[in-house]
Every structure is written in C-alpha cells, then in structure tokens.
Amino acid sequence: MNAAPTLAPMLRKLRLWVSLDAPQEQALLDLPHTVVALEKQRVIVREGDDVTHAWLVLSGYCVRFKYVGSGARQIVSIHMKGDLVDLQNALLGVADHSVQTLTACKMATLPIEHIRHLSDTDPMIKDALWFDTLVDGSIHREWVGNVGRRDATTRVAHLLCEFALKLDAIGLDQHDYELPMTQDQLADATGLTSVHVNRVLQSLETEGLIERVTARSVLIGDWKRLAAAGDFHRDYLHLDTIKRRHEYR
Amino acid sequence: MNAAPTLAPMLRKLRLWVSLDAPQEQALLDLPHTVVALEKQRVIVREGDDVTHAWLVLSGYCVRFKYVGSGARQIVSIHMKGDLVDLQNALLGVADHSVQTLTACKMATLPIEHIRHLSDTDPMIKDALWFDTLVDGSIHREWVGNVGRRDATTRVAHLLCEFALKLDAIGLDQHDYELPMTQDQLADATGLTSVHVNRVLQSLETEGLIERVTARSVLIGDWKRLAAAGDFHRDYLHLDTIKRRHEYR
C-alpha cells in the first residue's frame, strides 16, 4: 500500500487547465524535490534574492508580499495546499516579492531547472504551468481593484470569500473555517490597519454575515449575503476547467 | 525599400526574454493579423466577453480595467506601443477585465489560435510570451502595493515614474512627455478621486518635482527626487534582459 505521492497536491489545479495523461502526471510527480517542514511566520524568500527553486505548499498556509518605502507591508496573495508559490520568481530568476509562511507548513522545493526541462520536453505541461501563472495574474488584478476601489468592509468580506472558495477547491469546509492570519496580516492584505480590520470583523458579525467562536474562526452564515457584501464574483479565480481548445498536429 | 513590418514593435520586449533567430522573428512577424485604427476612449474588450484575439498596440495608449460593485473603476495597467494587451484574456478564453483606448490607437488583432499554434511549434516563442505575461504579473503586484500601502502623493509619483520608464524603453523622451490620461483616469489608476489627483499634481509641481506647461504635460526636473517621492524602484518592470539560462538538449 503506497502512500499518495508527495507532489500529488500539485496536480489538482494543473488538471483544470490541460488534460494530462498518466505518463505526464507521473513525470510531474517524479520532479526532483526536497520536502521541508517550516515553522509559522518564517520568511522563505526575500525580495531581491536570486531564486533557483519553486515552492509547492503541501500543508499549511503562506503569503507573498512586498514592502513599500514607508516600511509598510502589502500582502499580494495567500496560498494553500497545492499552490505552486513562487514559480514566477523562479522563472524570472530574481524575486520581485517575498514569501512567508503563516502557519507551520510542509513544503516541497523544486529546482527550477528541472521544472524547465520538463516543461520544455512537454508543451502540455508548459501550458499547464503557464496557465497557473495566468490565473495568479487574474487574482492580482482583482486585488488591485479590491484595495484600490472598495471600502474597508467590502475588502475584508471579499478576502473572506476568496479564502472560502479556495478552501472549497481543495476540499475543505468553506462555510466554517479558521483564518490562518492575525488581524495585522489581514490588514496587510487589505491595505488597512489592524484596528480597523478588527472593527470591520465585528461589524460583519453584528450584521450576521459571519460568526466567530474564537477571534480567528469564521463561520459563514449566509454565503449569498457575504458575497454580496464583499462584491465577490468567483470568475476571476478561474476555478473551472479551461481545457486547451487547440490540438497539436 | 520595404517599410518596417507591421508587427515589428512586438519583438522588442520578446527579445529581452529569449534570443530569437531570424526565422523565429519572421514567424512572429508573419502571424496573421488585422490592423485597426481606433478612436480614443473606445472600449475594445469587455469583462465577461469570450476572447479570441490578442491586441497588439502599434501606436497610441490604452488601459486595462475592472469595475467594482459600487460602479467605481480600477485601471490595472497602462499600455503603449509594442505591448501585447490581453494575451491573458485571450489565453484564458474569457475576459476577466476590460480594455479601452486612451488616445487614438493603431492596433493589430491577432487570432489567438495562430499565436497558440506558433508557440506550440516553437518552445522558445512560448517562453517569450510566457515571460511577457509573467512581467505583467510582477507589475500587477507592484500596483497592489501602490494602491494598498502608499499615500496619494507617492502613488501618483510612482505612476509618473513607471510611465516615464516605459516610454524610455520604447525610445521616447522620459523626461518630458504628455500624459495620455485625464485626471479622472489617473484617479482610476491610483485609487483616488480626480479632485485629489489634481491637488497632488499641483503639490508635485510646487515641490519642483515636475513641471507642467499644459495640464497633461509632465516635465521631470529631477528624476532622482521624483523616484524617491514615488518610492520607485525599476526592478519590478524587469526591463533588463533575462535570457534563458536553460538550453535545450
């Protein structure tokens, strides 16, 4: 009885973009890698670093972020099991942003040259990885709009919805979850202060949109109303299959 | 005496990411396309549309943007000559954002299936296009930080710097240029109101960071100081060559 292959969580999303046959999946699973257990709040890539590995989240949660001149921090994305964090940095060679764990994480590091080699030999796999980075781009665009044009309550609600939907995509309960972030980190993700995030969460609770048993637990009572409050529309996550229309000849 | 090929502006950026030989460049130039002359303020792609073409800017300026629920608009990127706008939308098949011209533009539409076919036959070209979308992603991340964590003055100065540097990259004068945007559009790009943008521009002028002969002209007196005021560091634009390190075997 074999355990599931270590890199198996990576396949879920890639299967959404292209149809992979068994040898292709095996080639991906066979990518050389090292598994690392990381404690929470650990910075694993720093802006400016030369990057030679991509990181795959096996368990736990992490974020990508940038500092601005004033010293303030902006989180640009949140990642969970199955996410290839930092493929972007690795491909561009030098990190334009940093990566940090939120919780304790198990992660695999994949040397970029092997990813490159595999994607060069199999165009389908290159497409899958390309699409993965394209969807990341789409999420970035949504975030620009979120922090640029939505008020505090909407921003926070939007983030709660995005997180819920991503949890659902990996098979976890989207209606009752534990936020892996402090209110400080929530603030860094939404472009607010932790004080204001605190007040927003309370107001979402008194409005009956969420319940919080502990400070970080989120129980979504009415998804429809929360999504409306968060101006949330799932399309930008491209969670649904986009198989290649174009066939090779 | 042959005029320069229509699609020639597309090559400049792609050459930064990979080394293309003459047949490869020719294949790109030979991509089927239609040239269109568009008036200013024309929306050419709408969020939600099925997208079958990518747009290449041949002259003029355009933006990509999204609406949020309140009706407010967020511009997520600005494009100029040589930019492949909307390769992202075209590859994902359905537009997650809209595209609009700012000025009168000459643009080429390229059917995505031909781009796909070419990039499937030549992995190098696929890499070049992939990298182009990766750099777009990097710019998006910077923008998340810009609207999320910088104050109004810094945001506007940052945008002026980014625009200047992109102009420089296509061989135009970065120190003395005409902004192709109204203050309303500037506001939509920075997450501010046009009234406040107006005041910020005035303060940048009285600080001596820019001069404005007309309302839209920007003359950068002291690049160093403007870049400092805008917390601007060019790295995220990845304007410098990143040739493939990995060779095919």
Added chain:
DNA sequence: CGTTTGGTTGACGAAGCTCAAAGCCGGTGG
C-alpha cells in the same frame, strides 16, 4: 503562573472624499 502575542476599545486627528461652482482650452460650426 508570568510572559508574550494578538485582540479589543476609546479618544482624537488627518488624509482624502463629496458636492458644487467656476474657469479654461481646444474643437466645431456658423
């Protein structure tokens, strides 16, 4: 248990928004 980390609260202040009016400039048509 003490200590640390993160959450909560209040009072106050400021950056940026709203609304509204007035000015300017370039384009158009008489």
Added chain:
DNA sequence: CCACCGGCTTTGAGCTTCGTCAACCAAACG
C-alpha cells in the same frame, strides 16, 4: 475668424472614513 460648446481642470467648504496612539484584556505558551 470668432463664438459657442463640451469636456477637463481647478478651487473651496465641509465631511467621512479610516488611521494613530495608547491602554487594557484574553488566550496561548513555556
């Protein structure tokens, strides 16, 4: 060539949302 028009810019006054600062509290952790 001039007058008008519409879109853009500029200005002012008042206001709101969110930030700051500082204290206090609660849960977690060693």
